[in-house]
Amino acid sequence: MNVFYEEAGTFKVGAILADNNTSLQIEAVHGKRSKIKASAVLFRFDTPPLAEFMGHVQKIAEELDPNFLWECCAQEIEFASDALATDYFGHTPNPVEAAATLLLLQNAPMYFYKKGHGRYKAAPPDALKAALAGQERKRLLAEQQARYVEQLNQFILPEEFKPSLSQLLYKPDKNSTEWKALEIVCTEKKLSAVKLMEKCGAIPSSHDYHFNQFIWEFFPEGTGFGELESQPAVENIVDLPHADAAAFSIDDASTTEIDDAFSVTPLSFGSFRIGIHIAAPALGIPPESALDQLAATRLSTVYLPGNKITMLPDGVITRFTLAEQAICPVVSLYLEVSDDYTVTGIESRIELIKITANLRHNELEQHFNDDALSKGHLQHALSKELTFLWNFACKLEKLRGKSNDTNNDKIDYSFEINDEHVSIIERRRGSPIDKVVSELMIYVNTEWGRQLTDAGITGIFRSQMNGKVKMSTSPAPHQGLGVSQYAWSSSPMRRYVDLINQRQLIALLRNEPPPYSRDSNNLLIAMRDFETAYGIYGEFQRSMERYWCLRWLLQEKIQTINAQVIKENLVKLDHIPLVTRVASLPEIAPGAYVKLRLSEIDLLERTFHAEFLQKQDS
Template identity: 45%
Template sequence: MNLFFEESGDFKAGVVLSQQGEAYQVELQSGKRSKVKSKDVLLQFTSPTPQQLLEEAQQIAQAIELDFLWEVAGQEEFGFAELGAEYFGHAPLPAEAAGLLLSLHTAPIYFYKKGKGRYKAAPEASLKAAQAGIEKKKQQALVQAEYVAQLKAGQLPEAMKPLALQLLFKPDKNSIEYKALEAACNELQTSPQRLMLTVGGIASPKQLHLSKFLLEFFPKGSGFPKIVIPAVADLPLAPVQAFSIDDVTTTEIDDALSVQTLADGKVRVGIHIAAPGLGIKRGDALDAIARQRMSTVYMPGDKITMLPDELVEAFTLAEGKNCPALSLYATLDPVDWSVVSTETKAELVPISANLRHNTLDELVTEDNLANDAGEYPHKADIALLWKWIQVLEQGRMAKRESFGLRPEQNNRVDFNFYVEDEVVTIARRKRGAPLDKIVAELMIFANSSWGKLMSDHGVPGIYRAQGGGSGGWAAKMQVRMVTHAAPHQGLGVDQYAWSTSPLRRYTDLVNQWQILACVEGGVAAPLVAPFKPRDADLFAIVSGFDAAYSGYGDFQSNMERYWCLRWLGQEQAQHGTRQVEAAVLKDEILRLAEIPLIIKLPGMQQLARGTQVKLDILRWDEVELTVEARLLEVSAAPSAEAEQLEREDEEEISEELDAAMDMPHETVDAPSEDAAGDAAAEPGSAIEEIKPLTE
């Protein structure tokens, strides 16, 4: 006797060797023996052989017309043998019964299984819906195959053109477009980004990086809605002639300076900050725009401003205009340059000049200042400010050392990025030039003074604090944002509130509102300030700003790295060489001498930090932003600058190294970085590009 039975969802046939109770010992065609329970037996037969039965059943199943079988089945539940008699017109033979069962089993949209060998025909509506779904999948499979063929041929299907960014960064993995892209990438052994670049879905690696950032942070686009420029109340005109100092590409001019010699011989220095806070009010449409963006986004050759251009134009401290400003005046005794008093007021400030680094840096040097050499605008004012800021710096260093920190190092090199017609120029610039120092020290002075003003009036603000935390040394020295006055040990000040860049940082705009409340409200400031003590919304702003600023910083670093790689390509095209000089930062991490490009050289011999080496750049990838190189020779021992770095604490290693190691970073030894960010913060230079994002 032979049996046709179901086992693990599959149909099998075999010869019965023995029977014991409700179980059979069955031998299959392969020779394998199985124990089959009687409840799993569907047919008992003597002929044909089990193998012949299975072969004939397969042929019969393929010949059965499912639509006709579905009509014959009716709407009641049935057993396969019962349906067989109806379908074949006679009691089905073993092979016919088995073939019918195979057909029922493999057509789940026509027949629903109700038990062992029992089925029920699907309702007509359900069947039609299922058939439509199957047809749709067939058509989609054909379309998908066509998409794959086009992609492999280097063509982007029309339907995928508007979806290019979504497919790369936020794909619907169930869509046929994504499945086609994935299949094509698998067949071509490439990544979606590279394939999309090949077929023209993304114009260039630069556009790839920019598009990814915009999709995440500006999903609705980076443009602005139409706005109405707010009116500013009548303000007194300041009796000064102020001037700004910025990079040549700066358009958001936040700060300017002025100097007056008073009748009693004392000196009055004005620090004038653009005052959009006089026009923008908390909760209005312009505030919503600024708060949504939180900051201007910088990248070499471009930027995405926090505020619309026409609003920036209305409040930027442009040459030849009387500009609304929040001014901090410091009255100084020139005998020892001590601060006699300070005063804050809102006023119109005449801007006599917008001075630029590219025209003045070579003239305003320490030697020229010491010898009264050279001719340039506001020479006497700059010379006087130079004397005062050296006293300010000494005071900060003393305070910094009182916190247990070493004096800051100003002998490192910054890099300026300039991009024109997709050609990048990267220029070295030593940190701590006189003009940098003047602006840096005065912005630190203003941010510290205004932080104290808010604290003294009981008005909360957004402060940058460093030191005094818990955990290890690095954790204690991490820069954090708080809503109360607290020391910034790295800068050497008792409190530090970002207040000097309200055109490009939302935190500064918020603080400007609070400072204005102190000026206008006096002792009633806590009652009239836009943000009251313990205002939960202020904490939300701090959290939102941190998240946005971190994301913007990562993007900025990636774009700088991209342009460094483009620079390598330019150099190779112009000079035909890939050999470059570099310096060891730590272990296997190096930085190129001519550009701020960090690379890792796995397996490199142990060399002291600052050791000069020559590298052969083997290849670089503008998509992945990676570089491969090999060490050619060790050129020179560490420089004096490197030896100084070696003596610093390990935690005080440069921000570039932290970035290369994929570590979050905040520098603790460069207050001029923060101030330089306040002073410039425009695309085109490392001061502008990197420093606004660090302390």
Template identity: 55%
Template sequence: MNVFYEEDGSFKVGNVMQAAEASFQVEAISGKRSKIKAANVLLKFNEPSLAEFMPRAEASAEEIDIPFLWECCGEDEFGFEQLAEDYFGHKPSAVEAAAVAIRLHAAPMYFYRKGKGRYKAAPADTLKAALAGLEKKRLQAEQAAKYVEQLAQFELPDAFKPLVMPLLFKPDKNTLEFKALDQACKDLQISPLRLFERCGALPDAHDYHLQMFLLEYFPKGTGFPPAPPTPIDIELPIAEAPAFSLDDSSTTEIDDAFTVQPQAGGGWRVGVHIAAPTLGILPDSPLDQIVMQRLSTVYFPGNKYTMLPDEVVQRFTLQEGQICPTVSMYIDITADFDVIGTESRVEQVRVAANLRNDVLEAQFNDETLANDTDGEYPFKTELRLLWQFACALEKRRGKYDPNRPPQVDYNFHVENDQIRITTRKRGSPIDKLVSELMIFVNCEWGGLLGKKNVPGIYRAQANGKVRMTTNPAPHQGLGVPQYAWSSSPLRRAVDLINQRQLLAVLRDEPAPYPKGSSVLFEAMRDFDATYNAYLDFQDGMERYWCLRWLKQENITDVGGVVLRDGQSVRLTGIPLVTKVAAMPELSPGTRVELSVGDVDYLSREVDCKFKGLASAPAEMLADDGDDEHTRIDADDLTEQAETTPTEQAETTVESGSDNPV
């Protein structure tokens, strides 16, 4: 006797060697013997032979029309042999019954299993929906195959054109387009980026890098929702002396300005005036939510995305000819530039002039000051005095070093898709004047918050590691007991937060962020991560434009300086570092000559080959061969002048003891 049985979801046949009440010992055609449960046996037969049974049953099953079979079965539960008799119109043979069982088993959308050999027809509505879904999948599979075929020929399907950036950035892996792209990339052994490049979907590498950044940090666009500032409802006194600012010509967010007043008994009163947007941006207001979402202005060559809407910037920027609200620090100094006292207040200042660095520096520089050949320019007396005061502050911090090798800053000017990269020596009189006064006020205001036991957001440095903390701590690189960013509230959320805390102290009011405030720590953490990401983006875009400059200027050979790792070279004239293959082992600072090969704008890499040693002597800059240059935000000079890129990369966030992580 032979049996037709179900095992592990499939049908099998075997010859019964031994039978018991609950089980059978069977032998398959291959000779393998096994024990099966009697409940799994669906049919017993003697004919046809064991070898013929399954081929004949499967061939017969192929001839059975499933929709017709479904129409024959009715709505009640049934056994397969019963349906086989209705279908064939006579008592079915073992082969015919097995054919129906095989067909029922292979059509789960049409027939629901109710037990061994028993089924129930799917309801008409359910079956219709299931068949529609199956048809949809079939059509999708066909469409995906067409997409894969097009992509394999490096043709971009029309449906992919609006999806290129999302597919590269954060793709929805359930979409048909992603599945087709993934399959094509596997077949071609190529990355999605390179596949789209071959398809001509990325004609503009600059736009690619920009869009990838915007998708990550500005998914809803760079525009601003309506969020007007709150009107200032208090009367503020107006400072006596006219103020002036020092910024690049492209600066629109003018955060700081200065005044100088001679004192009757000798010495001067120096005023540092910081824009006060906190007077019109209340905590948790719609405008504050924008600030806490953006956290900083984003700078990159040729453009920027401001932290605040333009109408808010224009309301609080220290614009020439306007009377503007400020948080001011007055510093009383002697004729020898010793600080004898400070006073902070909330007031308004008359901004007499917005002096522009690129114009002023032609007259106000190291050479003209040393030789007294600077001629006449606005606020000459005040600027000279502030520069002397800045030099004294630098010495007082222990950071004055006349023998320090020069460092170079690079500025990027993009116009009509052309790049111009200019250089200037770091530490010019303008740089020193601004940075030293900003370091002073950020240190003093941070100390004031600490004395009043009001938390703020500080940058601290110890053992070469920079961290952010809610408690005052020394910054060894700057040589100050504490350092709280407070001087750029139009451009950085941290400065705006610290200004709120400072205003509360000056007005003797409760601080918006008390000790233990989770909001303060979360803002610090989010700012640190976002600000560093913005700087990485700026670095990446500057690197892109450096590569564009190499091609624009038809540079085929270039000099460079070997860096500390012995494999990287900083190119001469531009802030670009690249690995050089097959370069001999050379000491850091060695000048070399390189040939410039292929440039890849998508990966932002250039293929440079070692040609030989340069004839000029080794170049030893202050950074000892590390690539470092000033970012567009001039206020960052205060810290970049004292920290290396390695230290900046190791920045961490730390809460105070009052606010554990």
């Protein structure tokens, strides 16, 4: 005697070896013996032979039509499988027919719901319709996925991928048919998804891939300004006095947001009046205006080699930038300075000033440099003003206790991109240009921070204690700069924090209530969000500088290069701001130079391989 039984949702057959009423000892076709519960048995049979039984069952089950059986069933009531088999076959079913019916019911869960041991219920018509539609969708998706896989294997990008290309590259839905097809081919080809997409022509530009990834994540609405693109700022410069000085700016050649300028006016007895003039967009951007809300969203201009994403629209920048020959609204800090460069008087004003010149680093440095200053032979139309500012900056640096700052030995790098050709220019930090600009900016940010503090007006301060930098509404020392408080105020067109501080300062100078109180939500939110955004933007700039360094290595066909050991196996390559780890580097003291072989430069991953060749003589 044999049994047809159910175990763990599967139908099985076996020969009875022993019947113990509540349980049976059985032997399967392949000889395995096991013990089953008597309640698991659906029926017993003698023929056909055990080894042939399931073959006959499968053959008949394949002939059964689940849709026809469903139509034959009484709706909304349970039924026994043998009753359905009797109705279908027109007679009491034999063991093979009974088993085939059970197998069909078990394998058609959309049509029949299992309700118990050998008992089922027909699915409601609406539920069946929905289930069949879902099954058809799955079938079509499977066909679509197979077609995608076939095309991707030939490195052909399916047309359906193109509308959602950015999402596939930067934030894929891993349950989508497109991604599943990509995963299958990536596994077969042993490629990353990005590399596969590149081979399919989906990434024509490695630069655009990285840039667009940043835009996708942090500027989902795009980098444009919409209807604010051409909307002028609301000017508030009525009755502003005109300065009796003329100013000049000092910036990189690519700078369009010129925030700061300087003036030097001789006074009696060898003294001078120095003016530090900061562009005043706060006069044209009211708090909580549409333009202000946009700036509060961006929080800062984003910089990267050869490009930038400005915080403010071009129209606003054009109106407030300190452009040559323009008369511009500014907030000015005037310093009366004696002949020994001691500050004897300070005054802040809101005014209009004429900008006589926009000096650019690349041209100015040819005249205003250490060699010219040491020889006392500075040939420039503003030589007297520049020399005076240089001497004053040296005095300020000394007063801060930073005149022997080792940072002045470091190198800064600037990138110039022209038609995909990259030039990386080294500049020693602490050059006369750098010192003049940085010292005067430190002074103005420190002084205006002090004025806000003394007046009891809230500002956003940047402090540094024990190497940790943080922003706060409370003034605190900045140890790195050697000042008692520091409030960013000198770049209001490029940093939202500076714009906020400028509004507070203007209110102080006009003797008006400040726009922000200490517990202002807008101020606290802006401070918190600015720190986050500033970190993200800075990391993006560094990652794109790394990208262009790798482009430079390829462009110059550099295969070997010298590098300086920083620590352990970390080195910095010569002539470019590129740091990497060299696994093969032996134990060499920091500061030593080594020669490396470069290979496997990957612009998409922004990686390369560096191999130690030899130690170089110092």
